[in-house]
Amino acid sequence: MATKTSYTSYYRIADSGLNSSNRDGEKDDERDRSEGDNQPKPQFKDDCFRKMDLMIEFTNLRNPRHCPSGVYVMPSADNFHIWYGVLFVHKGYYKGGVFKFKLNIPIEYPEYPPTVQFIFKLINDVGLFHPLIHPETGNFSLTQQFKDWAPHKYYIFHVLHYVKKSFKKGVLDNLTEKHCLNKDAFDTYRDNPKRFGIMAKQCADLSTSDTVLYDNHNESNPIQFSKLSDEKLEELKSFISPPATERERPNYTSRRTYSSSSITPFLNQQ
Secondary structure (H helix, E strand, C coil), X not given: CCCCCCCCCCCCCCCCCCCCCHHHHHHHHHHHHHXXXXXXXXXXXXXXXXXXXXXXXXXXXXXXXXXXXXXXXXXXXXXXXXXXXXXXXXXXXXXXXXXXXXXXXXXXXXXXCCEEEEECCCHHHCCCCCCCECCCCCEECCCCCCCXXXXXXXXXXXXXXXXXXXXXXHHHCCCCHHHCCCHHHHHHHHHCHHHHHHHHHHHHHHHCCHHHHCCCCCCCCCCCCCCCCHHHHHHHHHHHCCCHHHCCCCCCCXXXXXXXXXXXXXXXXX
């Protein structure tokens, strides 16, 4: 874990003078200590250190053990406390879906958790049909998984892993109603799984439609989708897939490390 940085507050000690008696010097010391107690205390972590920690967390996402497969995130071009992401779903009810989302990271993070909002609007402003996602705002509920959020216990990569797992049967089967923002989706999954499957597939199909996938009106979002010609597509494939001798992943390192005990439980549930 990262070493905590602290500051020591130095209080003014009055000069008792060479000619003062020991008794007068003791009184001066007591008075100065009393004045020192009323001085404003320096903050232990200022915005600079918080931003540095956040940058380290983002760097750590390059490690494949931290960022879940199929999830990609990039900070906003305007605000480092806003990260945009996209989730590619490969299995389950939402198979084939490409879902965009946004992470809002509070200034006080990690004391307070980030919030997740899915960017998915269809005809008549209908949102993504999912028990944990509000149908109008796109807000994603984290309360069931992180009801005991604590700094340096959970990190952003934990949130990303849960976002990915929430589209899988294992999480959907164990949701409780009080944590679900879409009661209709929750009831449908519980009472009529077949209809839920149809609705989820519809969302997955629509997420890759031109009107949704290529909706790039938000210029601060660095993740933009655009159509490619066949030639450009082949060129991109060759760039992404280098020769076999060059396919070894580099060992990513950073100043912050995570204990195996904090990572393993989330990896095992994927």
